[in-house]
Amino acid sequence: MMKCQGGHGFRTRQEWEEFFNEYMSLISGISQDHILSPQLDIPKEQWVKEYRKRSQYIRKVYGQIEALLDQHMRYFTRSPEHWDEVTAGSLLSYLFRNCIQIDDSEMCMGAVDSLIPYYEEKQDEVALMKCYMVKMVGYATLDTVNWTKEILAYSRKAAALYEKNFDLLNEEERSMGISIYDFEADQLTEMANKGDITRNALVSEYLPTYHKSMEMIDRVIDSVDLTEKLHSSLPDIRMLFQSRLASLAVRLPADVFTDELLHFLYETAKTMYEKMLEEQTDEIGSVAVNEITCLMAGRMIGSADDETVRNRIMELEQLFPEPKSEGERQCDSILLEADQVIILSMRHLAERNPFMITDLKKVLKSAIRRVVTVPHRTFSEYVLCNDVYHSICPNLKYLDDRAEIVQSLLGMTVFRQMQTAFHTLMVGKCAVLITTHLIDEQPELLAGQLGTKNRDEVRNQKETIIHFSYLAALLHDIGKLFCSAVINMQYRKITDIEFQTIKFHPGTGGALLSMIPQLKEFHDIAAGHHRSFDGKTGYPMDFDNTKSPIKIFIDLITICDSLDAATDTLGRNYTTAKSFEQVLAELQANAGSYYSDVLVDFISNSRNLKKELAALIEEERGQVYYDVYSMLESMSAEM
Numbered sequence: 001m002m003k004c005q006g007g008h009g010f011r012t013r014q015e016w017e018e019f020f021n022e023y024m025s026l027i028s029g030i031s032q033d034h035i036l037s038p039q040l041d042i043p044k045e046q047w048v049k050e051y052r053k054r055s056q057y058i059r060k061v062y063g064q065i066e067a068l069l070d071q072h073m074r075y076f077t078r079s080p081e082h083w084d085e086v087t088a089g090s091l092l093s094y095l096f097r098n099c100i101q102i103d104d105s106e107m108c109m110g111a112v113d114s115l116i117p118y119y120e121e122k123q124d125e126v127a128l129m130k131c132y133m134v135k136m137v138g139y140a141t142l143d144t145v146n147w148t149k150e151i152l153a154y155s156r157k158a159a160a161l162y163e164k165n166f167d168l169l170n171e172e173e174r175s176m177g178i179s180i181y182d183f184e185a186d187q188l189t190e191m192a193n194k195g196d197i198t199r200n201a202l203v204s205e206y207l208p209t210y211h212k213s214m215e216m217i218d219r220v221i222d223s224v225d226l227t228e229k230l231h232s233s234l235p236d237i238r239m240l241f242q243s244r245l246a247s248l249a250v251r252l253p254a255d256v257f258t259d260e261l262l263h264f265l266y267e268t269a270k271t272m273y274e275k276m277l278e279e280q281t282d283e284i285g286s287v288a289v290n291e292i293t294c295l296m297a298g299r300m301i302g303s304a305d306d307e308t309v310r311n312r313i314m315e316l317e318q319l320f321p322e323p324k325s326e327g328e329r330q331c332d333s334i335l336l337e338a339d340q341v342i343i344l345s346m347r348h349l350a351e352r353n354p355f356m357i358t359d360l361k362k363v364l365k366s367a368i369r370r371v372v373t374v375p376h377r378t379f380s381e382y383v384l385c386n387d388v389y390h391s392i393c394p395n396l397k398y399l400d401d402r403a404e405i406v407q408s409l410l411g412m413t414v415f416r417q418m419q420t421a422f423h424t425l426m427v428g429k430c431a432v433l434i435t436t437h438l439i440d441e442q443p444e445l446l447a448g449q450l451g452t453k454n455r456d457e458v459r460n461q462k463e464t465i466i467h468f469s470y471l472a473a474l475l476h477d478i479g480k481l482f483c484s485a486v487i488n489m490q491y492r493k494i495t496d497i498e499f500q501t502i503k504f505h506p507g508t509g510g511a512l513l514s515m516i517p518q519l520k521e522f523h524d525i526a527a528g529h530h531r532s533f534d535g536k537t538g539y540p541m542d543f544d545n546t547k548s549p550i551k552i553f554i555d556l557i558t559i560c561d562s563l564d565a566a567t568d569t570l571g572r573n574y575t576t577a578k579s580f581e582q583v584l585a586e587l588q589a590n591a592g593s594y595y596s597d598v599l600v601d602f603i604s605n606s607r608n609l610k611k612e613l614a615a616l617i618e619e620e621r622g623q624v625y626y627d628v629y630s631m632l633e634s635m636s637a638e639m
Contacts, residue, residue: 008075009087016094019072020102026061026068027103051625066493073107077114088115089127096130096176099137106498109138125161126168129177132158136183141382142497143482145389146504148187155184159212166219174220175231181213182237186386189244192251193344193390199256202248210245217241242272243289249297250344262300269294285334288316289341296345306349310356313342313349317363320370333383336374339367340391347395357398364395365408372411385482388412394515402518406471409512409519413478420480421628423564428473429616429624430560434599435469436462437609442602449552469553472525476557479509479526506530507540524548529557532594555596559587559603562595567617580614 010016076082092115099108112131119127136154139147162169162177169177188206191197197206217238224231246269249262257265273294276286292313298304320335346360371392374384392412396405415421438445443458450465452458458465483501494502509526513519528545531538533555535546545554566583578586584604591600603609616624 007071008082009072009091011086011090013090013094013097016091017098020094020098023065023068024103026065051622069107073111077110080114080118083115083118088118091115092127092130092134095134097172099134100179105138105141106495108134109497110495112138126165126173129158129161129165130173132161133177133180136180140183140187142501143504144187144190144382144385145482146501146508148191151187152184155180155187159184163212163216166216171224172230175224175234178213178217178220178234178237181209181216182240185209185213185241185244189247189251190386190390192248193340193386197248197252197256199258202252202256202261206245206248210241213241214238239272239275242268243293246272246293246297247289247341249293249300250341250348254300257300262297266294266297266301266303269297283334284316284319284321285338288320288338289334291316292338292341292345296348306353306356309345310349310353310359313345313363314359317342317366320366335370336383336387339363339370340387343367343391343395350398360395361398361400364392364398367392368408368412372416388481389512393512396516397518405516405518406474409478409516410474413481413512414474415628415631417480418628420477422625423561423568424474424477425624425628425631426564426568426616426621427476427557427560428470430563430613431469431473431556432466433609433612433616434556434560434603435466437606438602439465441606445598445602446552449550469556472522472553472557473560475509475513475519475522476525476529476561477505477509478512479505479507481512482508503530503539507543510543521550524550525554525557528554529561531558533558533596534593537594552596552599555599559595559599562587563613563617568621580610580617584610 010019076087091111095102095108095111099105102108112134116128116131119131132154136151136158139150139154144151158177158180162180166174185206188197188209191201192206217234220231221234221238224234226232226234246265248257249265249269254262269290272290276290281287292309295304295309295312299306299309320338342363343360346356346363350356350360367387371384371388393409396408399405399408410424414424435446439458439462443455446452446458446465447454449458450461450468452461452465480502483498483505506527506529510523513523513526524543524545527540527543528548528551530540531543531545531554535544545551548554563580563583566578566586567580568577587595587600588604591597603613
């Protein structure tokens with residue numbers, strides 16, 4: 001690679017591409033997909049030994065990546081005066097073209113954060129448009145739900161400059177810039193899924209965005225050669241804009257629309273469906289999205305009845321491929337979108353026709369199986385999170401068995417992130433140990449919980465209380481669904497924006513659990529496990545853990561969470577693990593403020609509990625990690 005003067009950064013887009021290829025290769029080499037499976041018929045001790053070797057290797061790569069970033073990226077981002085026109089321009093050109101595919105969105109964001117003041121001073125609006133688009137993509141891939149305002153803000157800033165400077169853009173800039181409208185419309189669509197789009201917002205925000213996106217993509221199509229690879233997908237993107245608009249018939253209730261809007265949606269959906277028939281596409285995801293959308297729009301204006309729509313949905317769903325194909329896990333974003341359309345449509349039908357709930361359950365289970373097998377990549381996580389949050393989780397309540405709901409939820413959230421899966425099971429085992437000793441030694445501390453009135457009732461309800469404690473631990477981190485890119489990242493230090501993204505997970509977890517009546521009792525655990533015992537610090541600050549009726553369980557999970565996180569010798573490759581005694585000393589030092597003084601005193605005074613916790617943390621962690629993989633294999637088979 002040719003380096004800039006002084007050995008920092010690069011002078012051409014090709015050289016930056018080579019740098020990013022090397023960087024992504026290092027990341028790929030330590031991907032969780034490379035973790036040794038316990039199903040290879042090797043002894044547990046050998047598997048743990050191999051996993052320790054892998055952790056040591058990741059620590060080594062972590063150092064290599066940090067040095068690489070310090071030399072070629074942070075040299076500029078920490079001291080923006082180092083930027084020069086050639087280095088900045090070649091990097092921005094590469095990021096604008098490739099940011100959607102790069103599996104490290106925050107590194108891209110950090111670069112453009114440094115470039116924005118540089119280009120503001122130069123009043124280079126085209127460069128600023130590119131910076132804003134990279135920021136938009138970065139926020140979307142970090143957490144598409146909690147960063148909605150930021151995604152919309154940057155998409156609109158980018159769109160304004162794109163339109164203003166359109167005649168100055170080259171063909172690549174015109175073509176790639178269409179992604180701005182794609183992400184903006186996607187955010188508005190997800191707002192529709194959440195019920196945040198009123199009739200006024202539909203008229204003042206969504207429709208103008210749609211019409212402007214159609215205007216701009218038509219301008220681009222008219223100005224480029226569609227036979228070139230870069231531009232060949234533009235007609236498909238145009239159809240996607242139309243399809244997304246038509247899908248509002250599935251996502252919003254009929255009373256949001258005027259009669260004029262309803263007929264406009266129907267005509268748009270009908271046009272899309274007829275074009276699909278004309279092109280004779282065999283892509284079942286596209287067929288399902290367009291035909292079902294057309295049927296649901298027709299249902300709104302009275303041209304299709306519920307039974308006809310239901311029958312066709314079930315026929316189409318039968319044509320979907322099995323989640324696994326020839327042993328390979330694949331991500332088909334169109335199939336995930338089709339799952340959304342099918343589930344939301346069946347929910348509308350089942351609400352009016354309760355006998356169709358059986359069909360809703362069937363399509364829901366199929367979608368869950370597909371989600372569990374989606375590979376862990378940045379863009380697939382972006383697509384998947386929307387599917388899980390907006391269509392699957394709100395409908396898990398229709399499943400009959402709570403155990404099935406828990407397994408499905410864990411498979412789509414916690415067990416998509418190996419580090420979170422390991423941590424969750426360790427927290428669960430810590431919680432069971434502490435709860436068991438509490439009931440045996442000081443049951444009065446739990447009197448009043450889960451319907452008990454005194455110590456005798458606590459002892460009589462021992463199994464129920466222990467199971468509640470274990471489930472609370474399993475569910476406490478499900479909000480990490482939306483920060484997979486950060487959680488799965490074991491190869492460099494996290495940044496401020498990534499830490500802020502992680503801080504969303506208690507609130508997101510609480511929101512997910514509140515969607516499911518069968519699990520709503522665990523809301524406070526998820527929402528409060530990062531709040532301090534005294535309620536004065538921690539996050540999220542808008543949840544008052546001190547008023548929770550199950551506060552002792554929040555306090556318990558908070559302690560167990562810290563016990564595992566601080567003593568992890570295998571999974572957290574970015575930190576040095578502490579001993580059990582060191583962490584216990586920290587708990588004691590913060591008892592009464594961050595941690596429950598009652599629980600810390602209990603642990604400190606229970607010799608057998610301390611011995612068992614130390615053994616679990618310092619000696620049995622490898623077995624727990626091995627168990628996680630066995631659970632994953634079993635879960636995959638059952639799905």
